[in-house]
Amino acid sequence: MDNRGHHPNQNSLVSVHNLTFSRGEKKIFDNISLEFERGKITAIMGPSGTGKTTLLKLIGGQLFPENGNIMVNGRDVHHLKRDELYTLRKRMGMLFQSGALLTGMNVYDNVAFPLREHTHLPESMIRSLVLMKLEAVGLRGARDLMPNELSGGMARRVALARAIALDPMMIMYDEPFTGQDPISMGALVLLIKSLNTTLGLTSIIVSHDVYETAAIADYIYVLSEGKVVGQGTPQEIKESSSEWVQQFMNGAADGPVHFHYPAKEKYMDDLLHCDKSLFSRKRLFGEKPAKRRRYS
Amino acid sequence: MEFFRYLGANTRESFTKLGRGSYFLIGMLAGISSVLVRPHLILKQMHSVGVLSFLIIFISGLFVGMVLGLQGFYILSRFGAEETLGVMVAASLVRELGPVVSALLFAGRAGSALTAEIGLMKATEQLSGMEMMAIDPIKRIISPRFLAGFLSMPLLAALFSAVGIMGGQIVGCGLLGVDDGAYWSQMNAAIDFQKDIINGVIKSLVFGFITTWIALFEGYDAVPTAEGVSRATTRTVVNSAFSILGLDFILTALMFGDN
Numbered sequence: 001m002d003n004r005g006h007h008p009n010q011n012s013l014v015s016v017h018n019l020t021f022s023r024g025e026k027k028i029f030d031n032i033s034l035e036f037e038r039g040k041i042t043a044i045m046g047p048s049g050t051g052k053t054t055l056l057k058l059i060g061g062q063l064f065p066e067n068g069n070i071m072v073n074g075r076d077v078h079h080l081k082r083d084e085l086y087t088l089r090k091r092m093g094m095l096f097q098s099g100a101l102l103t104g105m106n107v108y109d110n111v112a113f114p115l116r117e118h119t120h121l122p123e124s125m126i127r128s129l130v131l132m133k134l135e136a137v138g139l140r141g142a143r144d145l146m147p148n149e150l151s152g153g154m155a156r157r158v159a160l161a162r163a164i165a166l167d168p169m170m171i172m173y174d175e176p177f178t179g180q181d182p183i184s185m186g187a188l189v190l191l192i193k194s195l196n197t198t199l200g201l202t203s204i205i206v207s208h209d210v211y212e213t214a215a216i217a218d219y220i221y222v223l224s225e226g227k228v229v230g231q232g233t234p235q236e237i238k239e240s241s242s243e244w245v246q247q248f249m250n251g252a253a254d255g256p257v258h259f260h261y262p263a264k265e266k267y268m269d270d271l272l273h274c275d276k277s278l279f280s281r282k283r284l285f286g287e288k289p290a291k292r293r294r295y296s
Numbered sequence: 297m298e299f300f301r302y303l304g305a306n307t308r309e310s311f312t313k314l315g316r317g318s319y320f321l322i323g324m325l326a327g328i329s330s331v332l333v334r335p336h337l338i339l340k341q342m343h344s345v346g347v348l349s350f351l352i353i354f355i356s357g358l359f360v361g362m363v364l365g366l367q368g369f370y371i372l373s374r375f376g377a378e379e380t381l382g383v384m385v386a387a388s389l390v391r392e393l394g395p396v397v398s399a400l401l402f403a404g405r406a407g408s409a410l411t412a413e414i415g416l417m418k419a420t421e422q423l424s425g426m427e428m429m430a431i432d433p434i435k436r437i438i439s440p441r442f443l444a445g446f447l448s449m450p451l452l453a454a455l456f457s458a459v460g461i462m463g464g465q466i467v468g469c470g471l472l473g474v475d476d477g478a479y480w481s482q483m484n485a486a487i488d489f490q491k492d493i494i495n496g497v498i499k500s501l502v503f504g505f506i507t508t509w510i511a512l513f514e515g516y517d518a519v520p521t522a523e524g525v526s527r528a529t530t531r532t533v534v535n536s537a538f539s540i541l542g543l544d545f546i547l548t549a550l551m552f553g554d555n
C-alpha cells in the first residue's frame with residue numbers, strides 16, 4: 001500500500017512522529033505517526049471524541065505531547081521559543097469548528113484583524129486585501145454584518161477569509177461540514193478545494209463527514225481509539241478490507257466499534273443493584289436538601 | 297477525617313488558584329507596555345468600563361451624600377455643631393465611602409461584565425482562535441481592560457465624592473437650613489489635601505487594581521461553559537467585595553491609624 005505513515009517524507013509540510021497524548025487516564029493518541037504532504041488535502045477521519053480537535057491543537061502548539069514530536073515546515077513545534085512559535089503560527093491558518101469570530105466586531109473588522117495586528121499596512125491597502133478575501137469566500141456583500149447576524153455556514157466562510165488573510169502556507173479545518181445544510185456544505189467543499197489549488201495551500205481536514213471529505217481529499221487517515229486504523233487514497237479507503245474502516249465508511253451502528261459505551265457492570269446487575277439512598281428518609285420526605293459545596 | 301480531607305483539598309485548590317492568578321498578573325502587567333503605544337485600545341475600554349458606570353456612580357453618590365447630610369445634621373445639631381456638616385460629609389466621602397462604595401458598585405457593574413465577556417470569549421474559542429492567529433490574548437484583550445479599569449476607578453471615586461458632597465449640601469443647606477458659606481468654608485479649612493484626598497486616591501487605585509485583576513482572572517480562568525461563566529461572574533462580585541472591604545480596613549489602619 002503506502003508507507004507514508006512510517007517514513008518521514010521529503011514532501012511533508014507537517015509530520016507527526018510517534019505521538020502520544022493523554023487526557024487524565026484516557027490515552028487519546030497512542031504512538032501514532034502521520035504525514036501531511038505539501039499542496040495536498042489530507043483528511044483525518046474518525047468518530048466524535050477520537051481526538052481530532054486535540055490533534056489540530058497539538059499541531060498548532062496549543063497542547064504539548066507526552067511523547068513524540070510534530071514537525072511543521074521542518075521545525076519542531078514544541079521546541080520553539082514563544083516568538084518563534086508565533087512567527088510559525090502566522091503561516092498556519094486554523095478554522096475552528098465554531099468559527100471563533102470576534103463577536104465584538106463586524107465581518108470586515110474580523111477579517112482585517114490579523115492584518116492590523118501583524119502588519120503596518122495603510123488602511124487603504126488593508127481594505128483591498130479584506131475585500132479580496134471576502135470576495136474569495138463570496139461574502140463581500142456581508143462585510144457590515146455582525147457575527148451574530150450570520151448563519152453557521154456564513155460564519156465559517158468569514159472565518160476562512162480571516163484564516164487566509166495573512167496568506168498562510170497551510171490551513172487546518174476543524175469539522176468544516178458539520179451542521180451545514182446541503183447547499184452551504186456544497187459551497188464549502190468547492191471553496192476548500194479551490195483555495196487549495198489557487199493558493200497552493202496545504203490543507204488538513206478533520207471530519208467525520210465521509211462523502212464530502214472523500215470527494216476532495218488526496219489522502220485519508222482513519223483514526224480510532226488512539227491508533228491509525230486505516231490510511232490511503234479515498235479509493236483505497238473505500239476498498240479497504242478493514243472491518244473497522246468499513247463500519248465507519250458505511251455508518252453501521254455496530255461492528256468493531258460498539259454502540260454501547262463500555263460499562264463496568266452488566267446491564268441486569270446495574271438495574272437490580274439500585275441505589276439505596278434513593279429510598280432514604282431524606283429523599284422521600286425531603287428533610288434537608290443536599291448541601292451545596294460552596295455558595296460562591 | 298472527611299473534614300480534613302476536604303480542608304486539605306480546598307486549601308490546595310486555593311493555593312494553585314493563587315499561583316495561576318499571580319502568573320496571570322505578571323503576564324497582564326508585562327503586556328501593558330505594548331498597550332501604551334496603542335492608546336485607542338485603552339480609550340475604547342475606558343468607555344465601556346468607565347463611562348458606562350457613570351450613571352450608577354452619579355446616582356448612588358448623590359443619595360449617599362444626601363443621607364450623610366440628613367444623619368450628620370441630626371447628630372451634629374445635638375451639639376450645636378451643624379456648621380461643621382460640610383466637614384463631616386466631605387471627610388466620610390473622601391476618606392471612606394467614596395473609594396469603598398464606588399469600588400463595590402464598580403465590581404458589580406463593570407467587574408461582572410468583564411468576567412462574563414472574557415469567560416464567553418474563552419467559551420466560544422475566541423481566545424484560542426487569537427492564539428492561533430499568533431496574537432497574544434493577554435496583551436491584546438486583557439491588558440487594555442486592566443489599564444482601563446485601574447485608571448477609571450479613581451476618577452469614578454472622585455465623581456462619587458464630588459456628587460455626594462453636593463447631595464449633602466442640597467439636604468443640609470437647602471432643606472435643613474445650614475449656612476451655605478459655613479458648609480463650604482469649614483470643609484475647605486478642615487480637609488487636608490495630603491492626608492484626605494491623596495489617601496483616598498491611593499485607596500481607589502488599590503481597589504481598582506484588585507477588582508479589575510479579579511474580574512479579568514476569573515473570566516480567563518472560568519470553566520468554558522454557560523454554568524462555568526455564571527459561577528465565575530458570581531465569584532468576581534463576592535471576592536471583589538471581600539477584598540475591597542478587607543483591604544480598606546488595612547489601608548485605613550495604615551493611613552489614619554496614628555492619630
Ligand SMILES: Nc1ncnc2c1ncn2[C@@H]1O[C@H](COP(=O)(O)OP(=O)(O)O)[C@@H](O)[C@H]1O
Pocket residue numbers: 023028047048049050051052053054055
Ligand atoms: N479540555 C479538556 N479536558 C479534558 N478532556 C478533554 C478536553 N478536551 C477534550 N477532551 C477529551 O478528549 C477527547 C477528544 O476530544 P476532541 O479532540 O474534542 O475530539 P473530536 O474533536 O475528535 O470530537 C474526548 O474524549 C474529550 O472528552
Ligand SMILES: [Mg+2]
Pocket residue numbers: 052053054097174175
Ligand atoms: Mg472536535
